[in-house]
Amino acid sequence: MTLDELREAIDAVDDEMLSLLHKRAALAATVGERKVNQGNAPFYVPSREAKIIRRLLARHSDAAEHSHMTKIPDEAIHGIFREVIGACLALEHPMTIAYLGPEGTFTHTAATRQFGATANYMACKNFDAIFDAVESGRATYGVVPVENAFEGAVTHTLDLFADMEREIYICAEVQLSIHHHLFSHADSPDEIEMVISHPQPLAQCRKWLQEHLPNASMMEVDSTVRAARMIEEAKESGNGSLDWQHAAAVGPYAIVDQTSLPLMQKNIEDHHDNTTRFLVIGQHDSPASGEDKTALVMSVKDEPGALHNLIQSFSSRNIGLTRIESRPSKKKLWEYLFFVDIQGHRDHEDVAAAIKEIGDKTGSFIKILGSYPVSRKL
Numbered sequence: 001m002t003l004d005e006l007r008e009a010i011d012a013v014d015d016e017m018l019s020l021l022h023k024r025a026a027l028a029a030t031v032g033e034r035k036v037n038q039g040n041a042p043f044y045v046p047s048r049e050a051k052i053i054r055r056l057l058a059r060h061s062d063a064a065e066h067s068h069m070t071k072i073p074d075e076a077i078h079g080i081f082r083e084v085i086g087a088c089l090a091l092e093h094p095m096t097i098a099y100l101g102p103e104g105t106f107t108h109t110a111a112t113r114q115f116g117a118t119a120n121y122m123a124c125k126n127f128d129a130i131f132d133a134v135e136s137g138r139a140t141y142g143v144v145p146v147e148n149a150f151e152g153a154v155t156h157t158l159d160l161f162a163d164m165e166r167e168i169y170i171c172a173e174v175q176l177s178i179h180h181h182l183f184s185h186a187d188s189p190d191e192i193e194m195v196i197s198h199p200q201p202l203a204q205c206r207k208w209l210q211e212h213l214p215n216a217s218m219m220e221v222d223s224t225v226r227a228a229r230m231i232e233e234a235k236e237s238g239n240g241s242l243d244w245q246h247a248a249a250v251g252p253y254a255i256v257d258q259t260s261l262p263l264m265q266k267n268i269e270d271h272h273d274n275t276t277r278f279l280v281i282g283q284h285d286s287p288a289s290g291e292d293k294t295a296l297v298m299s300v301k302d303e304p305g306a307l308h309n310l311i312q313s314f315s316s317r318n319i320g321l322t323r324i325e326s327r328p329s330k331k332k333l334w335e336y337l338f339f340v341d342i343q344g345h346r347d348h349e350d351v352a353a354a355i356k357e358i359g360d361k362t363g364s365f366i367k368i369l370g371s372y373p374v375s376r377k378l
Contacts, residue, residue: 032092043093046172047289050373086116096120098139104254110278111143141282149275170370172280182265184248196227197250224251285370288345295369317350
């Protein structure tokens with residue numbers, strides 16, 4: 001085939017793909033109508049989406065293994081179908097997703113990876129505002145970070161779950177590869193006297209900053225994009241309180257799309273396989289998908305072996321714990337809450353039995369924060 005003939009063949013395939021997308025969209029719209037007729041059926045069903053993605057990735061790998069064609073990366077297949085699913089979901093029912101703003105933060109990236117470009121997005125100033133938006137119904141769902149692979153838990157998120165007396169559940173998780181970059185108007189790193197960012201990026205770049213900018217002071221702000229905009233605003237206004245010529249921001253590459261702050265150094269994170277896990281919160285959790293986690297918050301009576309007795313309820317049933325974190329209860333001195341992620345869905349017989357057993361124990365408290373599909377790193 002000539003080059004022109006190859007291009008014509010590609011055009012024909014594109015036309016066929018577009019026709020199939022129209023067909024899928026029509027089916028999704030019909031699904032939305034059925035859900036409206038059912039009354040309270042949720043439009044966003046993370047377990048269904050997880051099954052679709054897992055099935056397609058398995059089929060993709062199988063097809064690539066038995067053919068001599070170049071394999072499209074799994075990440076690309078995942079991204080393509082996530083966007084298709086998100087667009088079709090928007091046809092079923094318009095959704096508003098709350099995230100830590102402004103646009104371009106890692107939380108915003110995690111939200112768009114999960115819900116696609118067609119959802120409505122609500123930028124919030126802090127995590128409290130995200131929870132409030134979901135609780136009030138102003139946002140359909142919210143996205144919040146919960147832990148980093150190297151820096152551990154995002155304690156503010158855990159504290160909001162601990163203080164929560166509202167019906168908000170975890171319904172999905174997103175794992176996002178994290179890369180941090182240095183942005184500044186300075187001519188060289190030697191001229192930087194202050195580094196501004198969210199506390200998590202500063203912690204995740206601690207060694208690099210200590211080695212390359214040992215004399216720079218650190219300023220913590222609400223978001224990475226906000227840090228970059230502070231420097232830009234100081235430059236534009238001539239505000240003497242912030243020396244924009246000797247300041248730098250640390251954050252995602254998306255900063256280049258949000259400000260005119262120059263990129264000085266790429267990938268300054270201390271660990272290049274850095275990953276942050278985000279949670280999707282809503283007014284319901286997810287049905288079982290076949291590979292799930294359940295998040296719990298527990299407290300125990302202050303006595304020897306109390307925590308061991310709780311964990312024994314899971315280990316005796318061969319239920320794995322994937323995470324356990326402790327936080328002060330803030331209700332009584334030296335009293336702690338334990339945040340636990342376990343393997344399995346809360347509707348599974350063994351998981352339900354373990355949760356009931358803990359609830360029946362004297363002096364123990366347990367609350368289900370939600371069951372949701374296990375995600376893959378993006």
